[in-house]
Amino acid sequence: MSIDITLPQLLRRNAERTPDRPALREKDRGIWQPYSWRRYWEEVRDFALGLAAEGFGRGDKLSVIGENRPRLYVAQLAAQSLGGIAVPVYQDAIATELAYVLDHAETSVVVAEDQEQVDKILSLKDRLRHLKLIVYDDPRGLRNYDDPILKAFEAVEAAGREFGATHPGYVEAAIAAGKPDDLTLFSYTSGTTSRPKGVMLSHANLLSVAEGLATAEGIRPSDEHLSYLPMAWVGNSVFSLALHMWVGFTINFPEKPETLQRDLRELGPTVALAPPRYWENALTAIMVRAADATPLKRHTFDFFRGVAERAQRCETEGRPIPVGLRLLRAIGEVLVYGPLRDQLGLRRARLVYTGGAPLGPDIFCFFRAIGVNLKQAYGATELSGLCSAQPDGEADPDTVGRVFAGIEVRIDDGGEVLVRSGGVFQGYYKQPETTSEAITEDGWLRTGDAGFLDRRGHLVIVDRARDVGKLADGTALAPQFLENKLKFSPYIGEAVVFGDARPFVSALIAIDAATVGNWAERHNLAYSSFQDLSARPEILELIKGEIRKCNAALPAPIRLRRFLVLNKEFDADDDEITRTRKIRRRFVAEKYAAIVEAFYQDAADVEISIEITYEDGRKSVMRSTLAIGDVDESGPGADAAAPARAASAPIPAEAG
């Protein structure tokens, strides 16, 4: 399977074949406003001409910064049409991070959503040596800005039309000259480990993934997708750019982030993608609503939830579902599951994916049990986003599915997953040494993940290859597996598990502010702030109870023995998690080394000082003494009592 077309060539093809079908739809002024393929192409053409008039050409880089907006997509495709490279950046990145990426990528044009983003870029102007032009979409508040580097989107398009009058066929020729192997997108990795790295992707890279996914999953032009994930995340580029062009379906943009849930429900997308964080939050929201509901509603919900999960278990284990259970499930469908799916905006969803990081098995099973066709997908930025997904009917919480046609997988001696495919990236921008560490000489990508292929041929990912550790007694320990177990508790927002080369397992917990706050209210516990709430002894007991529940399903050696409730949330501004909300384990371990030491020195509490970074880059230090909780061993007996799931915990010998 080789790709012989580019993204802008596909745009032209779609505009010719289905000029009047909606390519994009944006909710604006309370109404879903469609953009036809013809209009999409015309806007791309005009903006590309405007860029050309400014001297933008082959190999130049354009960055977009902001929420998902049609014009930011227009801008990316315009740059790509001229043989340029799109470099989407995270709009919530702090100044130093942003300056680093924009400067490293040598971005010459930035297209910003609004005044907020323009201000951010202007404040960095002196550090961006290659910047020549800032274009803004929403003019509001920018009337009195007189920096000559600033231009309105309309002004660039108008200049483009003028330029086009004297250069007929300019963009069309540039598009025709494009080659599938040309670089077209730099996706900066969220950097769990170090400085962001610019992953260089070609048209063929992105489109091979789009083809693989579209073929494996049967995605069709009539599908609807809601595009709300950060534009800088490669998963978003796969769906809203590559797959969009390849299949020609419709992508939709919410009115603004706050209206996402309502817009989702109005629209009812058929293909959806969300990171684990989203599903965790959605489940938490459901639990809070259920806890606040009247007793009748609450009992109904609890009862049918149990029904759904029992039926689900029969299905995954391949046993027939008893007739009574079937009947109850049908009633539940009408009373609970259907309405719940509708609330979530998944009423029409055929294909729903979770990816980007592992999702806790219990959360995964919950959504499948209520009838959401949630499936795990796996990939990496260096693989142009995706390489595998679970086919319909083969979804289960432990695997990440089958790799798409034409993709090869092998597991090396250390248990690391290696992948060879059309999606393997072209290298890290300006970092050839790092590139040669990531790609073997014969073209295999080292994913950095430890895993194996199961009997069905599904890929199973256990953890980051270098995070898999051993307890002092030699028991294999995959921290992420335990963390996901913990995070199933609605009260636990984030967890970081320690135990490598230690006698037992311990965890750093950040509570979920919404649910714990709600719990505190229901128990008449007054508190003033997140910090205050986390330090309450009642909360320590609450979390202890949750950990006991979690321990009950774990084999004795890897049960959690000690924990600490942190008095702040893990924050991307403090580098503790990435912008895509993956814990930066090593960083956290270093930052909270004092706590980890205290865990293993039997201390009852620990004094820490934490540096906090505000969004504008200011820092302050927070000092406090936190109590360490001990989870006693009085829970249910050892291995015998642990349910079946624990026995099949994905900690295979290969990885150990």
Add this chain to the structure above:
Amino acid sequence: MLAATAVSKRFGGVRAVEEVSISVRRGEIASIIGPNGAGKTSLLNMISGFYRPDAGSITFEGRDITRARPAEIAAMGIARTFQNIALFGGMTVLDNIMLGRHVRMKAGVLSSFVYWGLAQKEEVAHRARAEELIDFLELQDLRKQQTSALAYGLRKRVELARALALDPTLLLLDEPMGGMNQEEKEDMARYVIDVNEQWGTTIILIEHDMAVVMDISDSVTVLDRGRKIAEGTPAEVQRNPLVIHAYLGGHHEQEWAAA
């Protein structure tokens, strides 16, 4: 565009406003400041027709509006918000804003009853304007929420939206930032400036927060115990010893200058 000449208002023995004159130029943000009880709101009430001055006159766009009723003044293009929010709590944000459009609706009882035709067309046009304001004040996610359920700062914003729905040429804001935290104040100040820039709306602002007033005003009038004691640009007013005295007593000149 607006001039009040030697207006006075008394309530029994209390002289709320005494011979105050102000003139506001088109397109400016004019602030009225002063300690509690200085007569700021009374002056605003006279401009918007809620009080009738005992003496003096008020002209707007060259027309005498001293004796005009509030509804007439609203129809002329003067809109206001209130110190204590005056929204319809049981109605949604959208309905509250649409209510502001009422002044501009022309369809009669009969055509409204039939709905199709003129009234429908008008409704659509007004809804479009309401949506524009919702977009402008970033109320999209609250469109269908009852205003009584909203936080204080948001209700203030809805009130501003409703005032703007009148398409005013002059907007009177009575302590739009009162009771807000710093972040909400900054947001509101931003909106006030944006309104002024986007539609060229002239704004008269009563506000207690000095930092905000000095930041966004083109001119400042200072009242104390019903009398005007100073007027001018923010910088001029800030240096005026009478103002410093009225506001802070005698001993805080340094702090005031620093503010």
